Amino acid sequence: MTRDINEICRVMCLTAKSAGRIMHGTNPADVGITQKPGTANYVTECDVAVQKFIARELSVFSPEIGFFGEEDTEKGKLISDLAFVVDPIDGTSNFMMGLRLSAVSIALCDVKANRTLAAAVYCPYTDELFWATLGGGAYLNGEPMQVSARDLEHGLAGYGSTPYDRTVADRHMALLSRVYAKCIDVRNLGTAALHLAYVAAGRLCAFYELRLSPWDYAAGALLITEAGGKITNFSGDPLDLSAPDSVMAGNPVAYAELKELIEE
Numbered sequence: 001m002t003r004d005i006n007e008i009c010r011v012m013c014l015t016a017k018s019a020g021r022i023m024h025g026t027n028p029a030d031v032g033i034t035q036k037p038g039t040a041n042y043v044t045e046c047d048v049a050v051q052k053f054i055a056r057e058l059s060v061f062s063p064e065i066g067f068f069g070e071e072d073t074e075k076g077k078l079i080s081d082l083a084f085v086v087d088p089i090d091g092t093s094n095f096m097m098g099l100r101l102s103a104v105s106i107a108l109c110d111v112k113a114n115r116t117l118a119a120a121v122y123c124p125y126t127d128e129l130f131w132a133t134l135g136g137g138a139y140l141n142g143e144p145m146q147v148s149a150r151d152l153e154h155g156l157a158g159y160g161s162t163p164y165d166r167t168v169a170d171r172h173m174a175l176l177s178r179v180y181a182k183c184i185d186v187r188n189l190g191t192a193a194l195h196l197a198y199v200a201a202g203r204l205c206a207f208y209e210l211r212l213s214p215w216d217y218a219a220g221a222l223l224i225t226e227a228g229g230k231i232t233n234f235s236g237d238p239l240d241l242s243a244p245d246s247v248m249a250g251n252p253v254a255y256a257e258l259k260e261l262i263e264e
C-alpha cells in the first residue's frame with residue numbers, strides 16, 4: 001500500500017463525521033423508504049445518499065482501494081484485496097423512527113488476509129467518533145479507549161435480535177434468556193456498530209448476535225481488539241470479512257462467560 005495507514009484512517013474519520021452530519025441533518029419523514037429482502041429490512045434514500053457521499057470522498061482520496069457498502073446494488077464487488085467496507089447508516093430502523101441512535105461505520109480491510117487495518121465509527125447524535133488502527137490502539141474522541149474488566153454479573157450485555165432473519169428467532173430467544181439470567185441487564189440498541197464501539201469503550205461488557213454482515217462488524221471488530229477485547233464468531237474463529245457471520249464479543253472475562261453460554 002502506497003499510503004500510510006494513519007493518513008487513511010484520518011480521512012476515514014473525517015468522512016465518517018461529514019457523513020454522520022448528513023444523516024443528522026436529514027428528517028426521516030422527508031425520505032423515501034424501500035423494503036429489502038428478508039423481514040423488516042429497509043433502506044431509506046438517506047442510506048443511499050450517505051453511501052454515495054462516502055464512496056465519492058474515499059475514491060477521490062484513494063482510487064486504488066476497493067469499496068463495498070451495504071447499499072451496493074452489485075453485491076459481487078468485493079474483488080480487490082484492499083477495500084473500504086462501509087455501513088452508511090447502521091441502525092436504519094432507529095433512523096426511520098426518529099430514535100437518535102445510529103452510526104456511520106467505515107473499515108479499511110485487507111480482505112484477502114481477512115483483517116481490518118483501520119476503523120472509524122461515528123454517532124452524530126452524541127458527536128462521538130470511535131477509531132482504531134491495527135497495532136495503533138483504539139480511541140474515542142481522541143482519548144485512548146479500553147474495554148472494561150466487568151464480568152457478566154457486573155455488566156450490561158448488548159445483543160442483536162437478527163431482525164432480518166426470523167428463522168433463528170427461537171435460538172435467539174433461548175440464548176437471550178440464558179444471558180439475561182447472568183448479567184445486570186441486557187440491551188438491544190438496534191445498531192451493531194455502536195454495540196461493538198460501546199464494548200470497546202467499556203460501556204457494555206459483551207455483545208452477540210446470531211447473524212450480521214461484514215459492514216456491521218468490520219470496523220467494530222478492530223475497535224474491540226485494539227481496546228483489549230475479544231471478538232470472534234460463535235465457533236471461536238475470526239469473523240469472516242467477506243460473508244455474513246455470527247458475532248460474539250466482550251472484554252476477555254465476559255467473552256469467556258458468553259462463549260460458555262453460547263456453547264451450552
Ligand code: IPD
Pocket residue numbers: 070087089090091092093160161162163164189190191192193209211212213216
Ligand atoms: C442492523 C443493525 C441491528 C442488527 C441487525 C443489523 P442496519 O443493521 O445493526 O442492530 O440487529 O442485524 O443488520 O440494517 O441498521 O444497517
Ligand code: CA
Pocket residue numbers: 047070087088089090091092
Ligand atoms: Ca445499514
